[in-house]
Amino acid sequence: MRAYLTLALGASCALAQSTVQLFNFSSYVDIENSALRPNGNLLLTTFDQGRLYTLDPSGRNPQAQLVAALPGATALCGITAIDHDKFAVVGGVRGSYSYTNETLYSVDFTGNSAKPIIRTIARIPNAVMLNGMASLPTQPHIVLVADSRLGYLFRVDTRTSVSKIAFKDDALAAPSNASIPIGINGIKIGQGYVYFTNTARGTFSRISVSEDGLEFGSVETIATLDAGDTGDDWDDFALDADGVAYVAQPDNSIARIQPDGGQTIVAGGGETEDIIGPTSVQIGQNGELYVTTRGGTIDGFTYSGQVVEVQLAS
């Protein structure tokens, strides 16, 4: 385990008080997304042969353990709770910015906390690149899944396996001339809105949504990434109860976006190498952030995916 201490410089804004790597894979594994179980353990989706891992961040020297390889998938993306200790996971056969056999699985820990029951819930045959996923707050068995290529939100009822296109808009797609054709990426639902990042457009936006996930308003852009000459982009994020987002901002930082659009780098950034290719963020029970990464190559060495804990100074 390596630890870095970064002193909080600004009194008025939360900056990282500490950024500590809890775990990294020893061979190359790209961690794509994450969820927290009620017991505080993290679930990690990866591009490693459809494998889902778990990590107890409270342990000393925590190690990721394999939960299962989801059948038929080579890569896993979005994950969200659909009931108490039961999760939906998106997986498929990964190609170049497109997938075949995009599938929703359920991973149910309610009967056995160590050995979940895994089921295939639904195939989404018309999907191209499913990415972030979030459940409806009042009907968590219904999920919205973002398609980064099509610029769609699919709505899937995990009890009936019925899926349909619920919303589409150019603001969810990448522009046609984008160098990386990934539009909508992370999504979260709260306070009557679907919040989302669009990687190619560098936007963080929201759309009002009805409780049943069937009626949508128009897209409002909250913040636009000032990538400057860093070439950064926005991946998945966590949303707190006040509507403040903590966004994975590759190459190496976490941005905080206030509801009024104000944005600050709260961890990593600059020349730091604490966070290498962040992909998703979870907010722990005491306000700490758990960041997953895909790793990356620095000075010729390829770092593997990490789980990093960020404590914010208040």
Ligand SMILES: *[C@@H]1O[C@H](CO)[C@@H](O)[C@H](O)[C@H]1NC(C)=O
């Ligand atoms: C997709 O699923 C079908 C049915 O299970 C299978 O026959 C096919 O080989 C799969 N495609 C890929 C690319 O794995």
Ligand SMILES: *[C@@H]1O[C@H](CO)[C@@H](O)[C@H](O)[C@H]1NC(C)=O
């Ligand atoms: C794409 O086109 C827009 C509008 O013409 C332009 O502003 C932008 O710089 C272009 N982006 C790329 C990556 O070429």
Ligand SMILES: *[C@@H]1O[C@H](CO)[C@@H](O)[C@H](O)[C@H]1NC(C)=O
């Ligand atoms: C894992 O992290 C350790 C500690 O920072 C680092 O020395 C090592 O190079 C990393 N390994 C990989 C494969 O990323």
